Amino acid sequence: MSNKYNYTGDYMLKRASFRRIMVATLALFILLIIYFFPTTTPIEESLSYIEKQEMPIFLVDSLEYIARTSIVKESGNTNDLILEVIESLTINSEKSNYIRDGFKGIIPEETKVNSIKLENGILTIDFSKELLNVEKGKEEKMIEAIVYSLLEIKEIKKISILVEGEKLSYLPNTSEKLPEFLDKSYGVNKIYNFDSIKDTSKTTIYYLSKYNDYYYYVPVTKISNETTEKAEIIIKELKSTPIYHTNLISYLAASTNLTNYELLENSISLSFDNHLLANLHDEDMLEEVKYSIALSLRDSYGIEKVLFNYPDSEEEVMAFN
Numbered sequence: 001m002s003n004k005y006n007y008t009g010d011y012m013l014k015r016a017s018f019r020r021i022m023v024a025t026l027a028l029f030i031l032l033i034i035y036f037f038p039t040t041t042p043i044e045e046s047l048s049y050i051e052k053q054e055m056p057i058f059l060v061d062s063l064e065y066i067a068r069t070s071i072v073k074e075s076g077n078t079n080d081l082i083l084e085v086i087e088s089l090t091i092n093s094e095k096s097n098y099i100r101d102g103f104k105g106i107i108p109e110e111t112k113v114n115s116i117k118l119e120n121g122i123l124t125i126d127f128s129k130e131l132l133n134v135e136k137g138k139e140e141k142m143i144e145a146i147v148y149s150l151l152e153i154k155e156i157k158k159i160s161i162l163v164e165g166e167k168l169s170y171l172p173n174t175s176e177k178l179p180e181f182l183d184k185s186y187g188v189n190k191i192y193n194f195d196s197i198k199d200t201s202k203t204t205i206y207y208l209s210k211y212n213d214y215y216y217y218v219p220v221t222k223i224s225n226e227t228t229e230k231a232e233i234i235i236k237e238l239k240s241t242p243i244y245h246t247n248l249i250s251y252l253a254a255s256t257n258l259t260n261y262e263l264l265e266n267s268i269s270l271s272f273d274n275h276l277l278a279n280l281h282d283e284d285m286l287e288e289v290k291y292s293i294a295l296s297l298r299d300s301y302g303i304e305k306v307l308f309n310y311p312d313s314e315e316e317v318m319a320f321n
Contacts, residue, residue, distance in 0.1 A: 053073055054072055054073065055070060055081070056068055056069070056070055057069060057149045057152065058144070058145045059104060059105060059145065060103065060106050060145070061218070062102045062103075063247060064141075066148065067217065068206070069099075069100055069216050070100075071088050071099065082118075082125070082150065082156075083116075085149050086107065086111075088105065089105045089107045089145055090107040090109065091104070091105045091107065101211070102211035102212065106145050109130070110128075111131045112127070112128040114126040114162075114165070121156065121157035122158045122159075123159045124160045125159065125161060125162065126163070126165060127163050128163075128164065129163060131163055132172045139174055139176075140190075143171065143186070144186065144187070144189070146159070147184070147186055158182065158183050184299050185202060187204065188221050191221065192223050192224075193224045194224045200224065200225055201225075201227075201230070202223050203233045203237075204219050204222075205237045205296045206220075206291075206292045206295040206296045206299075207238075207248035208248070208249040208250065209248055217291070217292065220248070229261075231263075231297065232258065234296045234297060234300065237250075238250040238289075238293065239253070251292075252292070252293070256272060256273070257272065257273045258271070259273055266303055266305065267304065267305035268305075268306055268307065269309065270307065272309070274311050290316075291318070298320050305317055305320070306318045
């Protein structure tokens with residue numbers, strides 16, 4: 001009897017030991033698979049996508065224009081995003097090390113943000129006194145870069161700038177008065193073409209420029225006495241060679257005709273003839289043309305959607321929300 005039980009006990013011990021060895025071997029095998037063939041979960045993919053998400057920003061390009069490029073944003077929080085933008089615009093900041101080649105900041109070195117308050121779409125941002133150290137002759141460009149960059153954050157509609165708690169009522173180092181609240185009607189890379197200061201209008205046109213193999217957009221605000229509707233001015237300017245900015249590019253064919261347009265609530269609908277496509281066999285370049293038009297209309301009218309119509313095509317909507 002005892003031999004029988006001893007045999008059974010030995011058998012069970014051997015069987016348990018075998019199981020442990022198999023479990024350990026299987027665990028090791030799984031760990032090796034994970035190590036050599038790592039997998040990414042959907043959550044990790046989503047986090048990676050968020051970390052690498054870009055946002056537009058307006059920096060100084062190699063030709064000293066305020067130009068539209070992009071930065072990688074690290075936060076989805078509005079206040080943190082505001083600080084990221086300002087740091088990217090600041091000379092020799094940590095964030096400036098990640099700016100694309102051919103672009104640079106314009107806010108003076110060591111400028112800090114004392115406080116920010118966003119209420120009812122109005123951003124009040126208080127800078128340290130170093131903001132006033134802006135290089136002479138670049139004061140207006142600095143304000144343009146700040147305003148246009150921060151207004152790319154959809155929650156912000158207008159901006160009020162303070163320095164050490166005091167309202168910045170004039171451009172630093174100048175006697176030029178600033179509006180109480182700043183928005184894109186302030187203009188950027190301004191060109192003045194008028195006979196009288198009365199009845200002037202501002203129209204912003206986005207041209208293409210190029211640094212090495214990188215294409216980007218440069219907005220130019222034309223200030224004139226023209227009474228023509230802004231949509232017509234934009235198409236006319238993009239069709240013609242920009243003589244006053246020979247390094248800026250527009251691929252909109254000179255033969256293009258804007259046959260109709262209608263300003264709607266928060267959008268505009270445009271109708272073109274087929275010449276919009278003339279000499280544009282490259283589909284990517286056609287997108288650049290439409291984006292130049294759309295950005296120009298967005299800033300000039302303060303709208304969020306542009307609808308494109310041309311023969312033999314379905315209506316195409318370009319949205320900015």
